[in-house]
Amino acid sequence: MAGSVTRSEGAALRLEGTGTELEEVEIRLLLDGIRLCYGYDFREYALSPLRRAVMTAMTQEKVRTVSAFQDRILHDAACMQRFLGVVGVNVTTMFRDPELVHTLRDEVIPLLRTYPSSRIWIAGCATGEEVYSLAVLLQEEGLLTRSTIYATDLNEDMLAVARLGSYPLDRVRRYDESYQASGGRGSLADHYSVAGRSARFHSALQHSIVFSRHNLVTDGSFNDFHLIVCANVLIYFRSSLQERAHRLFYDSLIRGGYLALGKRESLLYCPDRDHYQQVREGVNLFRKMRW
Ligand SMILES: C[S@@+](CC[C@H](N)C(=O)[O-])C[C@H]1O[C@@H](n2cnc3c(N)ncnc32)[C@H](O)[C@@H]1O
Secondary structure, eight states: OTTOOOOOHHHHHHHSSOHHHHHHHHHHHHHHHHHHHHOOOOTTBOHHHHHHHHHHHHHHHTOSSHHHHHHHHHHOHHHHHHHHHHHTTOOOOTTSSHHHHHHIIIIIHHHHHTSSSEEEEEESOTTSHHHHHHHHHHHHTTOGGGEEEEEEESOHHHHHHHHHTEEEHHHHHHTHHHHHHTTOSSOGGGGEEEETTEEEEOHHHHTTEEEEEOOTTTOOOOSOEEEEEEOSSGGGBOHHHHHHHHHHHHHHEEEEEEEEEOTTOOSTTOTTGGGEEESSTTSOEEEEOOO
């Protein structure tokens, strides 16, 4: 029909009606553009947190439509970098799950003692607070010097903060309670020096940590590990992407190795879940029992 514009058969069902459906199409186009331009693939991230992140980023960037945001992000790498901070939700704390850390102390440390050296992978480490928590634990158990912690994240900006190991002092002081609840052997203050309003973790802790970029969507396994910690990352992934990440973790663990997840995460989408054993009821720590 000359002069009239119609939508394709398949798309019509989705596009007609609410602006929300159209917005979903715009978000999908945005994600395609980001992948083609920068190589970051968010297409399998859960839609509602993703939509919230896009809205937050649009407010930050002062643009009113997803299409305008797409134009900005594709032409401005700094905008892309800022978006990573929003989409990855970088909220983190030290000793975030004290019961999990306590269980690591009770159940995993004895296993690590039996090896001459051990490798630990913390995937999605954000600004590093969780990494220093584990380094403190290993040091108190006398295992730090024979351990290597590989701490990875998608976002270079967060890794840069993590490498410094320096955080606002008032915030670090508030972590002492969770440190004690996780079975800390002294005071958290034993592990950092105060400089002005900052707490800087001792360089002895940093010597055993390797920070590097790794994307759970696209990158593969890079070692075999005695312990993998991936907390509060899988919640942002759809089932297919959770499955990919779980496969990667399973393939990267030694037999008898441990996988620690966040409180709201599970093995639901893990194809090898029958090969894991939960170490303690109510704690998301699992031991790989078979190859
Ligand atoms: C909420 S933080 C969790 C930080 C820490 N693990 C914790 O539990 O406190 C989520 C982190 O996952 C990272 N992330 C998101 N997608 C990722 C991906 N595809 N690969 C690696 N890291 C990713 C984000 O950059 C962010 O630092």
